Amino acid sequence: MSRRTRLIAPALAVAAALLLSSCAGGGASAPSADVPADPVSGGTLTYLANTEPPVWDGQRIPSLNVNSINSSIFDTLVAQDADGTYKPGLATSWEISDDGLTYTFDLREGVTFHDGSPFDAAVLKQNIDRPLNEPDLATVSTGIAATEVVDENTLKVTLSRPNAALIHAFSTPHWPIYSGVVLTEHTPAELSSNPLLSIGTGPFKVAEYTKGSKLVLERNDAYDWAPETWGHTGAAYLDEVVVQFVPEPQARIGALTSDQADAVDQVPPLNIAEVEAAGDTVLQQDNTGTPYYLALNPNIAPFDDRDVRLAFRSAIDVDGLLQGVYGGVYQKAWSTTLPGTPPEGAFDESLVGSWGYDLDQAESLLKKAGYTAVDAEGYRVKDGERLTVQWAVDSLYVQTDQRQQLGEAIASSLKKAGFDVVRKPYDTASFTTELTKGEHNLADASRGFADVGTSVVPFTTRAIPSSGGGSGINYGLVSDPAIDAAYGVISSSLDPQERIDAAHEVQHRILDEGYAVPLYIPQKIVGTTSAVQGWKFDKVGYTDSFYDVWLAP
CATH class of the missing domain: 3.40.190.10 (Periplasmic binding protein-like II)
Known part of the structure; x- marks a missing residue:
């Protein structure tokens, strides 16, 4: 052999x-x-x-590992080129109505699935209708309201709200297009657990x-x-x-x-x-998309105080930690939107160098917040309570980029400023459940997408995890009207400059309020x-x- x-x-x-x-x-x-x-x-x-993907259905859990494999198995409806523009995929062309609510796709003819069954508008409808029938899918956030087979090779998709990132979504493995036979004969649980049912056209x-x-x-x-x-x-x-x-x-x-x-x-x-x-x-x-970042929960102590959130950020020597753990290969991220994320200019370059490691500033902010005392172990105290931060960790991703090592280094280094950081690991299912309780202070995340809207949605109210399902990627449980309003523009406008301006507003808001600490640009x-x-x-x-x-x- x-x-x-x-x-x-x-x-x-x-x-x-x-x-x-x-x-x-x-x-x-x-x-x-x-x-x-x-x-x-x-x-x-x-x-x-x-790692082995925990779930094989890209619509259910859009992980990097499953995307890397599924992109060889499934074709996408449209294809994103290296310059960020979109080209025909399984759709040869598409039209968007003036109000941004109707998309009409003309489909490629002569395409067959691995099982020999044909690809056509009826099968595409089965795939795009899935979020309407399975509310726990990650793709429910796309705003699809209805689909209509116009003819064998034409499908009309109607949205409940404009979604400027819909075409991008259809260009990613997050939308695997399954054989209609598979969707008809097998349950969602079977699709998730058995890749032998991953029958596409790829x-x-x-x-x-x-x-x-x-x-x-x-x-x-x-x-x-x-x-x-x-x-x-x-x-x-x-x-x-x-x-x-x-x-x-x-x-x-x-x-x-x-x-x-x-x-x-x-x-x-x-x-x-x-x-x-x-x-x-x-x-x-x-x-592109979001960096690896720390999401802070501003709803409970101690991060319900903005000064404590900003002190926490100032107390992390991001450059030093990246040098120690990664030898400087990974570069510091300055914003929650990464450079290169489309549309061009979405990353606000004015934020480069705008914040950094400053222990004196961290100490001053903590004293202002009432943490004036230090206990025998060197941790700051307020009203007899130690400055303790509970960090919820999804165990599935601790091996990625040596994040376990980086997390431990961050937790250890924060003692210099008086923070007692406790990392609490959970398996993926328990992690999501834990976040819905709202009892954590901190969680880490990263999310790769080539559209600015998907770098902003993790900080919107609509993305707060809940027991009722949904995208659930707002790990800090942030609910800020200013961010929600800006996201409304980003998600609905087809004008690139309007989206860029709103994205810059969000990046400044997140940093000004200390809702997140960007760490590094994933590679x-x-x-x-x-x-x-x-x-x-x-x-x-x-x-x-x-x-x-x-x-x-």
Whole structure:
């Protein structure tokens, strides 16, 4: 069995990890002179992902891990190009009514699903109607009210309110378009738990799945409808992609540097030099959307006091912590909207350098808030109560970007200002339930999207988590009329400048009120062997698809 098709044995991967030296020096490897000028078809790519997706249905939980896989299985209705513009996907064209409430999509003909059933307006209606019938889906926030099949290849979508980000939403794997047979014959729970039911129209189809171990994708030889945003047409180059779930970073790196894997996800920043020194390649792409940030709950003590929130931010040495944990690979985020997020100019550059680490300022603000005493352990006290902050943590993501290490470093460093930070881990289901109680002081988050509206919605009242479902991504439980009003403009206006101006207003409001502490700009960091060619990222910064990837012999 070739190295590209065998499963990495856990014991072997651990053994390989133990042999690794840390952070060896060296630069990026140059492309091999033996690489052909033109792509070569065939071969199996072995790709090690950092975690297995908790849910396989992109409409239910839009995680980076499931998006990276689903983008090879499902086509999108429209395609976002590298410059942020939108091109035909499964829809060849679309029209938007003057009031922004009606979208009419003309659909591509001759497209079939992996099970051989046809793609048409009736099937698209089944997919787009899902949020109307399943109120716990993340996509309920798109405002879709009704759909109408005009004819076999035309679908009309009516909204309850204008949604300027709808086209972007339809360009992402958050809207996987399933076979109508699957939607008719299987329950939402089955779609979520079983990727063998992930039957789309994309360049790869699911051939095999072993829970907790691997997913095998095989080429869809019938694929002949790639959007123009890709580098070629027709079927994919690769015969097969074996995705293995390997949470331990050193095991992934060991597999790559020992030629047991062709590509690995989430290379830790401090291991980039090690990977490059082994002759492998590191591919990096900044995300757009929101940074990795801390969301502060202003509804309960101690963060119900603005001065305490601002003191908390001033007490975090973001630059120093990023240097210590990531070696400076990740850059500090100055705002809750990241640079490069469309439309161009949505990130307010005037915020660069506008805030930073200042222990003296933190101490002054805390004293102003009444925390004038310090207990025997060095924590600040007010009215006999220690300045304690409860940090709710979703355990699913602590391995991402070494966030557990960063979180512990932040919590430890905040003692200098007198904060007692207690990190409380929860599994994903319990985490969401915990946030609905409103008893946490702090939670961390990041969200990659290539539209400014999706970097603002996590701070709107409508996104507050509730037991009744909904998007639930406002982890700080912020309800601010000024932000809600600005989001109304961002979500409804089709004028880019109006959206940009409103987005700038929100970014200033969040920082002025201390609702969040932006930390760093997330990156997708992938390690590959020199044989791997054609790898690309989408505008969000995720791995977009294996469609253009090929292996040099």
